[in-house]
Amino acid sequence: MKSHRRRKLTIIxxxxxxxxxxxxxxxxxxxxxxxxxxxxxxxxxxxxxxxxTIRAGGMVKPDSxxxxxxxxxxxxxxxxxxxxxxxxxYEGILPSLFREGQGTxxxxxxxxxxxxxxxxxxxKHDESYVPPELxxxxxxxxx
Amino acid sequence: MIPELxxxxxxxxxxxxxxxxxxxxxxxxxxxASWVDMSIRLTKVQVAVLALSFLLLIxxxxxxxxxxLYVANNSNTALPWYYKIAGVWGAHEGSFLLWTLVTAVWTVxxxxxxRHIPLKLHGYVLGTLGVLSFMFLAFLLFSSNPxxxxxxxxxxxxxxxxxxxxDIGQIIHPPMLYIGYVGFGVTFAFGIAALATGKIDSAWAxxxxxxxxxxxxxxxxxxxxxxxWAYYELGWGGWWFWDPVENASFMPWLAGTALIHSLSATxxxxxxxxxxxxxxxxxxxxxxxxxxxxxxxxxxxxxxFAVDPQRGLILLTIFILVAGxxxxxxxxxxxxxxxxxxxxxxxxxxxxxxxxxxxxxxxxTILLGTLYPLGHEWFVGGEEKLSVGExxxxxxxxxxxxxxxxxxxxxxxxxxxHTPMRLVLNVLIFLGGSAxxxxxLPWILADGVHLGVSxxxxxxxxxxxxxxxxxxxxxxxxxxxxxxxxxxxxGFAIAVIGVAVVxxxxxxxxxxxxIGESIEVSGTQFELVSVQQTESQNFIGERARxxxxxxxxxxxxxxxxxxxxxxxHEAAIAPGIFKDRYITFAGPMDDNTWGVQIQNKPFQRWIxxxxxxxxxxxxxxxxxxxxxxLSQRDLETKYPE
Numbered sequence: 001m002k003s004h005r006r007r008k009l010t011i012i013x014x015x016x017x018x019x020x021x022x023x024x025x026x027x028x029x030x031x032x033x034x035x036x037x038x039x040x041x042x043x044x045x046x047x048x049x050x051x052x053t054i055r056a057g058g059m060v061k062p063d064s065x066x067x068x069x070x071x072x073x074x075x076x077x078x079x080x081x082x083x084x085x086x087x088x089x090y091e092g093i094l095p096s097l098f099r100e101g102q103g104t105x106x107x108x109x110x111x112x113x114x115x116x117x118x119x120x121x122x123x124k125h126d127e128s129y130v131p132p133e134l135x136x137x138x139x140x141x142x143x
Numbered sequence: 144m145i146p147e148l149x150x151x152x153x154x155x156x157x158x159x160x161x162x163x164x165x166x167x168x169x170x171x172x173x174x175x176a177s178w179v180d181m182s183i184r185l186t187k188v189q190v191a192v193l194a195l196s197f198l199l200l201i202x203x204x205x206x207x208x209x210x211x212l213y214v215a216n217n218s219n220t221a222l223p224w225y226y227k228i229a230g231v232w233g234a235h236e237g238s239f240l241l242w243t244l245v246t247a248v249w250t251v252x253x254x255x256x257x258r259h260i261p262l263k264l265h266g267y268v269l270g271t272l273g274v275l276s277f278m279f280l281a282f283l284l285f286s287s288n289p290x291x292x293x294x295x296x297x298x299x300x301x302x303x304x305x306x307x308x309x310d311i312g313q314i315i316h317p318p319m320l321y322i323g324y325v326g327f328g329v330t331f332a333f334g335i336a337a338l339a340t341g342k343i344d345s346a347w348a349x350x351x352x353x354x355x356x357x358x359x360x361x362x363x364x365x366x367x368x369x370x371x372w373a374y375y376e377l378g379w380g381g382w383w384f385w386d387p388v389e390n391a392s393f394m395p396w397l398a399g400t401a402l403i404h405s406l407s408a409t410x411x412x413x414x415x416x417x418x419x420x421x422x423x424x425x426x427x428x429x430x431x432x433x434x435x436x437x438x439x440x441x442x443x444x445x446x447x448f449a450v451d452p453q454r455g456l457i458l459l460t461i462f463i464l465v466a467g468x469x470x471x472x473x474x475x476x477x478x479x480x481x482x483x484x485x486x487x488x489x490x491x492x493x494x495x496x497x498x499x500x501x502x503x504x505x506x507x508t509i510l511l512g513t514l515y516p517l518g519h520e521w522f523v524g525g526e527e528k529l530s531v532g533e534x535x536x537x538x539x540x541x542x543x544x545x546x547x548x549x550x551x552x553x554x555x556x557x558x559x560x561h562t563p564m565r566l567v568l569n570v571l572i573f574l575g576g577s578a579x580x581x582x583x584l585p586w587i588l589a590d591g592v593h594l595g596v597s598x599x600x601x602x603x604x605x606x607x608x609x610x611x612x613x614x615x616x617x618x619x620x621x622x623x624x625x626x627x628x629x630x631x632x633x634g635f636a637i638a639v640i641g642v643a644v645v646x647x648x649x650x651x652x653x654x655x656x657x658i659g660e661s662i663e664v665s666g667t668q669f670e671l672v673s674v675q676q677t678e679s680q681n682f683i684g685e686r687a688r689x690x691x692x693x694x695x696x697x698x699x700x701x702x703x704x705x706x707x708x709x710x711x712h713e714a715a716i717a718p719g720i721f722k723d724r725y726i727t728f729a730g731p732m733d734d735n736t737w738g739v740q741i742q743n744k745p746f747q748r749w750i751x752x753x754x755x756x757x758x759x760x761x762x763x764x765x766x767x768x769x770x771x772x773l774s775q776r777d778l779e780t781k782y783p784e
Binding site for chain 2: 055071092093099
């Protein structure tokens, strides 16, 4: 009976230590790899750290899309309901569902000049779907 | 009339579910064969009425009946007929009708194909499936009715199916995935029934194992199809994004994989009984959690369906009822299960325990990463919105999989109870040989050495070698079970090689080319030869021709769908065993230049090939004679009635 109990205790201690370690490592890793989301207003107000990757989102301002004269570089403005505007630079082919006048979410970092260098641009899958981040930032028509 | 008939049929399905549940449970409880028989008969009724309901929705799509809201939102007269059918499961309501139909099919299969199991167990299994079916159908009918009419303003034209979904992937990926998901509902029901009867032994494990394998096979195929589809359809050559919705399908897969392994110990040694039961619950709970995450819109994802808070609430309720209910039952009945199994050293039990521990740890790190943004929003609140990036998942998942690979290579020579140290040391010798081969690989690929890739490839080769040797040594007494295990592990190793190599050695170049200009990627020249206008029923576009290598050509396309004002990039891929060439065409950049992205992706196919091999292995293992040979004996000796 005693050895049986000791065995059970070992298992419980092992499980406890194991799961504690896992959770601690995970949380440590999470601290490093979390991307914060900022609206154009927050970026313009200078609330964004220059270091590290962030996400930003808003509406792609109509007629703001400009292609570089060489390469695949492209620049456009994102804006929110407050009218704050951030210029985004992206090197590569824009995703299928990217359009002027529609919402978008960009991944990347802000440089010293306030230009957002996007490494990834997120496309939507379903045009009636509003990413939770963009709720309240831009207007969607239901038609 | 047709939509109303479909709606009514689904309602009849709901009624049958009530019958299946009541007759199943009380038949088992009162030990009345005639009641369980009634439940079995009702499963046939249910599958018939739900199939009818589903067919009628297909009919509404084929007939372009835009008076039905769901059809109007997801179809169009210009859509080819096969996409009209696939459009049935192109959005939430219709896909959930398919989900309920799949549940009914699984239920009728368990009812008719598992007649050899004891009456009590059979009754409880059917009863549980009836309850699940009832909850799904109630959710469908009361919050997601695909037959809802759009009167009096019937549109002349539908809004079209999302162009991204107009693909062979949409036709087969969701049904496979749902078959897999709901298949774990069957193992869940077996878990509940085991607690209800209080008897879980090797016979029970043998009855469950084939069902787990089939569910796992379909889920595996479903995930592979999704990955392959994303790879060519989204146009960027990515095959896994750690997107919340992908994670929602991957977490039950990990739990299901753990369940398959835990069941083997329960069958052969009567070990890990409690744990096996908990895994049947965990797997299906994760399936429901996935359904909640995908269909409630709480998560930001490229796959998510449109938002509806009420639906989310109902799905959350179902999730809590199933998770909570099963755990409460477990708390009351777990004492009926007892495990007293001795093993020491590097025994097969220990390896299975390590497997399960690592898979569950991997699962929880993914769960944490997936739910963290939600948890932060709910508990910390505020305006700040977070997301957890791919680096987190890679940093957590990859090391765990390498540890798992290590344990896996020893698996084929391990013995139950205790493995002689001599055998373990023998196997370790092969690791050295595999490491040499793995270091040679970068030279074959003519690229730099990457330590992580070499480690992964060394472990993978080691796994393949040890399993081949084990099968050769046992060639006189090889069972399908052992072959299945070996093939599955080799499939895993193949996938590991693919993931490691493609992740590190992919080369990608973006360029802007004039006609006749070329660009070099990974030693191959790609020349833009021409660009032509294309046109079809529902889109217009440009199609480029690239020549490369020895008279090979690729034709990537950029399409514009006027109905939804949407652009898609149809990438062109030259698949190969050792490398994929992948071209995305961006269309005109100015008057005479065209945007293009060209990628060289070595060993890309190995990922899916490995997963498919593992899926086939599940089928091989399922055909093992002992599942049939022993079941009659079990029934006579262990369950005399």
